[in-house]
Amino acid sequence: MGATTSVHRTIDAVWRMESAKVIAALARYTRDVGLAEEMAQDALVAALEQWPAEGVPRNPGAWLTTTAKRRAIDQIRRRENLHRKVEEIGREVKEATPDAGEGVDDEIGDDLLSLIFTACHPVLGTEARVALTLKMLGGLKTEEIARAFLVSESTVAQRIVRAKKALAEAGVPFEVPEGPELATRLASVLEVLYLIFNEGYSATGGDHWMRPELCAEALRLGRVLAELAPKEAEVHGLVALMEIQASRSRARTGPGGEPVLLLEQDRGKWDWLLIGRGLKALERAEALHQPPGPYYVQAALAACHGRARRAEDTDWQRIAALYQVLGRISPSPIVELNRAVALSMAFGPAAGLALVDEIAGEKALQGYHLLPSVRGDFLVKLGRTKEAKAEFEKAAALTRNEREKVLLLDRAAACG
Amino acid sequence: MRFMVFVRSPIPLAALHGEALVRAGVLLDAGDLVPDACGVSGYWLIDVRDAAEAVERVKRIHLPACVVEIRQVAVV
Numbered sequence: 001m002g003a004t005t006s007v008h009r010t011i012d013a014v015w016r017m018e019s020a021k022v023i024a025a026l027a028r029y030t031r032d033v034g035l036a037e038e039m040a041q042d043a044l045v046a047a048l049e050q051w052p053a054e055g056v057p058r059n060p061g062a063w064l065t066t067t068a069k070r071r072a073i074d075q076i077r078r079r080e081n082l083h084r085k086v087e088e089i090g091r092e093v094k095e096a097t098p099d100a101g102e103g104v105d106d107e108i109g110d111d112l113l114s115l116i117f118t119a120c121h122p123v124l125g126t127e128a129r130v131a132l133t134l135k136m137l138g139g140l141k142t143e144e145i146a147r148a149f150l151v152s153e154s155t156v157a158q159r160i161v162r163a164k165k166a167l168a169e170a171g172v173p174f175e176v177p178e179g180p181e182l183a184t185r186l187a188s189v190l191e192v193l194y195l196i197f198n199e200g201y202s203a204t205g206g207d208h209w210m211r212p213e214l215c216a217e218a219l220r221l222g223r224v225l226a227e228l229a230p231k232e233a234e235v236h237g238l239v240a241l242m243e244i245q246a247s248r249s250r251a252r253t254g255p256g257g258e259p260v261l262l263l264e265q266d267r268g269k270w271d272w273l274l275i276g277r278g279l280k281a282l283e284r285a286e287a288l289h290q291p292p293g294p295y296y297v298q299a300a301l302a303a304c305h306g307r308a309r310r311a312e313d314t315d316w317q318r319i320a321a322l323y324q325v326l327g328r329i330s331p332s333p334i335v336e337l338n339r340a341v342a343l344s345m346a347f348g349p350a351a352g353l354a355l356v357d358e359i360a361g362e363k364a365l366q367g368y369h370l371l372p373s374v375r376g377d378f379l380v381k382l383g384r385t386k387e388a389k390a391e392f393e394k395a396a397a398l399t400r401n402e403r404e405k406v407l408l409l410d411r412a413a414a415c416g
Numbered sequence: 417m418r419f420m421v422f423v424r425s426p427i428p429l430a431a432l433h434g435e436a437l438v439r440a441g442v443l444l445d446a447g448d449l450v451p452d453a454c455g456v457s458g459y460w461l462i463d464v465r466d467a468a469e470a471v472e473r474v475k476r477i478h479l480p481a482c483v484v485e486i487r488q489v490a491v492v
Binding site: 009010012013014016017219250273 | 438439440441442444445461463465466468469471472473476491
């Protein structure tokens, strides 16, 4: 490996580790997340120019922060009405030399938390929140986000530009929300993290069933959030849910990349370290004695599977009861569909089919491939293979995932 | 990618400020190894994107008079 390549790899790693902290520290002074992100990018460009020749500084995070702050001062100076901010930042820069100190800032927790809440602000659309979170908190490049979501680089770039503009126009403050606002804002943050995780875990498009890099990033951000907000049970609930779901990644696909359903998975391939971590996160949530939220209940559901060393050891009655709790907290036909599966496992396929037929008319389930897929499964178990075949074919026509389509068509063919 | 970081130090692992790895969301596991003639030893198991990040993460931890070995964990 050439020296320049080696330095570039180091810069990539440093950027992934430090970018969120650099942006957060800068946003605290500028009160403008968009400007902070741009200046951090400028600092990265400066690092790419200087470090290969001069070497990587002893404290690269501090170097990036200081460089970005200097760029911010230049930028702000050009905006004549912001002299006061220039003085404030100028003082900070004088106090911090690029190579001094222990890391960028070990006390940066609040800034990072503010950045998370800003990037996931409900004023932004879902796609914008996801793109901004991955860019500003995950340190992903625009091209990496585009690749992960199977969209063009320019689409992602536009989403980010528009999101920053929307934040500025709405005057979103750079702060951690308090009081009643906290719950709504936290829900928005958790939603974004789980969306990123799910996009990686059950890819909605493309040839691959999973995109592990998205799962890993969502999980890492969830763990960071759990350290920053340790008194929020739902944060631990989400982390538990993602840890346990991620534990099954290696078992979810067969040798040809085809999906393997939960009950057919080789549990020897499950990552028991992640399951253990998930169960611990669940305990942390329980220890807070807060009313159960949707992520906590979903994690408790995942834990029922995670605790079963063999599929036949699964406590389906507890799962059915937990789905009932989930249905009360977050009423949804999809939760009911899952409850139908649990009921069929606990009390037989007829019990599941009865509930599926009850909810089949729900508008939200029209066009949802898992409805005919689940119905087909119950019908097979009841020996009604002709009807089952039609259901699997219907499900195959509805899914957008190529691997899943193949699996469903195989199931249809097996019905004769 | 997972990397096992073996640390040989005269100081117990718990005193080595590995909490930065927890705050960064990359520490999966940590533990002590049976002490030998060279002193107390322990390990961190971290989940990062590549070897360069593993090295950079460990470099940020103040490790006085330590011998550190970073090895990638094979994926089965």
